[in-house]
Amino acid sequence: MELTSPGTTVGVVGGGQLGRMLGEAASPLGIELIVSDPTPDAPAAPAVRDQVVGEFDDEATVQELAERADYLTYEIELADPDILEAVGEETDTPVHPHPETLRTIQDKLGQKRTLADAGIPVPAFRAVDSPGALRDALDDLGYPAMLKAREGGYDGRGNVPVESPDDVEDAFAAIDGPAMVEEFVDYERELAVMGCLGADDRRTFPVTETIHEAEILRETVSPPRAPEEVRERAREVALDVLDVMEGCGVYGIELFETGDGRILLNEIAPRPHNSGHWTIEGCHTSQFQQHLRAVTGLPLGSTARRAPTASKNILGDVDGRARARLTGIETPLSTDRLSLHWYGKREVYHLRKMGHLTLVAGGNADSESLLADVRDAAEPLTFQAPD
Numbered sequence: 291m292e293l294t295s296p297g298t299t300v301g302v303v304g305g306g307q308l309g310r311m312l313g314e315a316a317s318p319l320g321i322e323l324i325v326s327d328p329t330p331d332a333p334a335a336p337a338v339r340d341q342v343v344g345e346f347d348d349e350a351t352v353q354e355l356a357e358r359a360d361y362l363t364y365e366i367e368l369a370d371p372d373i374l375e376a377v378g379e380e381t382d383t384p385v386h387p388h389p390e391t392l393r394t395i396q397d398k399l400g401q402k403r404t405l406a407d408a409g410i411p412v413p414a415f416r417a418v419d420s421p422g423a424l425r426d427a428l429d430d431l432g433y434p435a436m437l438k439a440r441e442g443g444y445d446g447r448g449n450v451p452v453e454s455p456d457d458v459e460d461a462f463a464a465i466d467g468p469a470m471v472e473e474f475v476d477y478e479r480e481l482a483v484m485g486c487l488g489a490d491d492r493r494t495f496p497v498t499e500t501i502h503e504a505e506i507l508r509e510t511v512s513p514p515r516a517p518e519e520v521r522e523r524a525r526e527v528a529l530d531v532l533d534v535m536e537g538c539g540v541y542g543i544e545l546f547e548t549g550d551g552r553i554l555l556n557e558i559a560p561r562p563h564n565s566g567h568w569t570i571e572g573c574h575t576s577q578f579q580q581h582l583r584a585v586t587g588l589p590l591g592s593t594a595r596r597a598p599t600a601s602k603n604i605l606g607d608v609d610g611r612a613r614a615r616l617t618g619i620e621t622p623l624s625t626d627r628l629s630l631h632w633y634g635k636r637e638v639y640h641l642r643k644m645g646h647l648t649l650v651a652g653g654n655a656d657s658e659s660l661l662a663d664v665r666d667a668a669e670p671l672t673f674q675a676p677d
Contacts, residue, residue, distance in 0.1 A: 293320045298586055301325075301359030301383075303352060303374070304366035305332030305341055307633035307643065308562050308578075311570070312365065313337030315578035321586065324358055326351045333634040349373045356381040363387075363539060363585045365561050367396055368442075386585045387487075387560040388537030395560050399440045399470040405555055408534045410527060412555045413546075414473040421462045424471060428452065431473045437461045440468040449505060475554060477546040481514055481521075482565035483528035484577045485541045488590040493580075494528050495573060495593045497521040499657070500544070500565045506641055507564050509664070511600040511657045512572060516547055523553045531558060540581040542566060564603070564643070571629050571648045572599030598651040600660035602668050606642040608675060614638040616645070618670030625667045627652050638673045 297320035302309050305327030313323045314337050323338040328345045335341045340358075344351025347370035356362055356377045362385045364374070371389035378385040395401050402415050416427035418437070428435055433455070439448035450461040452471070462469065480502060484495040499514030500507055514521065528543045535541055535558075542563025544556040566577035575583075575591030583590055604616065614635055622628050632645045649664040 299359045301355035301362045303364035303369040305334035308365035309334030310337045311578045326355045352377045356383040386538040391536045434474045436472045439465045475546045481524050481545040483543045484566035485528045485532045486580050488584045489587045491590050493593050496595045497524045509602045527553045538584040568599045568601040600664045601648045602664045604645040606638040608673050611639045612675040621670045622667040
């Protein structure tokens with residue numbers, strides 16, 4: 291291999307915070323990024339070489355991106371797999387992960403069927419296309435349960451709990467489209483593993499505990515507060531998931547640890563994931579650099595954890611929409627071994643992910659104390675509307 295200037299160019303469908311962090315990871319590798327995004331001057335723009343303005347599923351936009359890149363990838367599941375496949379073949383530009391993987395993952399029902407057929411443990415589920423079908427499914431699965439839109443949901447959107455038969459009609463109306471229902475998993479904790487497929491190698495990052503509230507990821511800590519045997523089972527399931535995926539890149543693999551220590555697969559993202567942001571400071575190779583290494587055929591880096599690490603998302607706390615103005619940053623920036631990541635979004639609204647904090651342990655700090663410390667550092671942070 292050799293390094294040249296300008297270097298290898300990767301086209302990324304999506305220019306949000308993940309595109310921004312990919313751009314930050316690309317520079318040390320001599321890789322240049324071009325992103326496409328419908329928002330002019332998207333969050334990724336300051337960290338990449340250029341942006342093509344266009345919708346995620348616009349063929350002309352993806353065509354331009356492919357013509358200007360040596361490799362194509364995506365940081366959002368709203369990309370169109372048919373367009374990616376056709377444009378990749380026409381321009382002879384490799385697309386990773388493979389568009390077929392994106393097709394499978396975009397449809398949560400198809401995703402679950404593929405995984406179940408491969409022998410991967412998943413919660414019991416059913417396809418439902420009407421309130422009557424939902425009632426029939428819940429006669430079998432029981433209440434409560436989780437009704438999910440098959441396509442388009444993220445950060446809790448498109449998921450509706452069904453607590454009792456009285457909720458069926460309203461829950462199905464809220465989904466308003468093709469759906470599936472899953473049994474309720476009485477989990478001990480939620481876990482995640484960032485897995486990576488390279489050209490001839492596969493690796494997993496250390497198992498991470500993910501802490502959600504109202505289905506929004508709030509915090510992560512690695513190592514998780516789970517026994518070693520549970521962590522090893524989570525890693526084994528993640529490796530089995532990678533065997534099913536097609537195409538190089540990083541995969542965010544979300545898991546449940548049940549009360550009796552079993553591991554069930556929740557969902558997969560074919561891209562870097564919020565649950566892996568801690569790897570930027572916490573591991574020898576971040577999930578973002580690893581994704582670029584995989585997509586461009588470079589050797590994968592070490593996934594070893596440098597030290598126990600916790601992260602906390604910075605979420606919008608305003609009503610309505612306002613210009614993004616975060617105050618209180620002096621406390622986290624004055625905290626030893628703590629890093630602030632700002633995503634550069636122009637507008638803030640309730641629960642929008644605007645950035646995150648990462649705290650790396652010093653001395654003998656454990657996961658519990660790390661979480662307490664990162665929460666304390668984030669306490670003064672708040673958004674203020676313009677004067």
